[in-house]
Amino acid sequence: xxxxxxxxxxxxxxxxxxxxxxxxxxxxxxxxxxxxxxxxxxxxxxxxxxxxxxxxxxxxxxxxxxxxxxxxxxxxxxxxxxxxxxxxxxxxxxxxxxxxxxxxxxxxxxxxxxxxxxxxxxxxxxxxxxxxxxxxxxxxxxxxxxxxxxxxxxxxxxxxxxxxxxxxxxxxxxxxxxxxxxxxxxxxxxxxxxxxxxxxxxxxxxxxxxx
Numbered sequence: 001x002x003x004x005x006x007x008x009x010x011x012x013x014x015x016x017x018x019x020x021x022x023x024x025x026x027x028x029x030x031x032x033x034x035x036x037x038x039x040x041x042x043x044x045x046x047x048x049x050x051x052x053x054x055x056x057x058x059x060x061x062x063x064x065x066x067x068x069x070x071x072x073x074x075x076x077x078x079x080x081x082x083x084x085x086x087x088x089x090x091x092x093x094x095x096x097x098x099x100x101x102x103x104x105x106x107x108x109x110x111x112x113x114x115x116x117x118x119x120x121x122x123x124x125x126x127x128x129x130x131x132x133x134x135x136x137x138x139x140x141x142x143x144x145x146x147x148x149x150x151x152x153x154x155x156x157x158x159x160x161x162x163x164x165x166x167x168x169x170x171x172x173x174x175x176x177x178x179x180x181x182x183x184x185x186x187x188x189x190x191x192x193x194x195x196x197x198x199x200x201x202x203x204x205x206x207x208x209x210x211x
Contacts, residue, residue: 040055072113083143105172153207168200169197
């Protein structure tokens with residue numbers, strides 16, 4: 001008779017709370033100092049717990065970093081997943097721009113964590129980029145190309161359209177310190193950015209008027 005493996009024990013409420021506390025603290029420290037500039041001592045100080053306590057829950061700094069990146073990927077892909085083939089092409093893309101801008105506002109630390117990983121060559125993120133982001137990216141580029149071929153959008157490069165959306169929306173999170181210094185009315189930055197990007201991409205996606 002085959003011996004059955006007992007089910008994994010569910011983490012206690014205290015264990016769940018402590019893991020979340022560690023991950024929240026690590027997100028703050030990683031987004032501020034980057035992977036290389038972060039130490040377990042800094043994470044422990046931010047979380048208000050001891051370094052040995054962190055090592056009870058995680059194998060080390062890389063384990064914490066990978067856990068954060070794994071947790072980030074689902075929310076990172078969601079705005080693109082929502083691009084609907086049945087919707088109006090121009091409205092769908094403009095809504096995608098707004099969702100990405102909202103994410104930059106609501107999840108700035110996560111955006112900087114992701115950017116830091118990419119700037120290092122994605123040593124821990126590459127499998128996720130290949131397995132999750134690349135197929136979705138290709139699928140949505142193909143969708144945009146179909147809309148172009150159907151005459152619903154002007155001729156443009158779908159890949160570089162998406163790259164441009166990422167560059168102009170994520171900028172507000174990744175370069176927030178610069179934006180706060182340079183923006184005339186920093187408290188209204190999100191609303192101003194939203195209006196500007198809608199105007200800019202709206203013009204890019206507009207079909208030429210027929211004579």
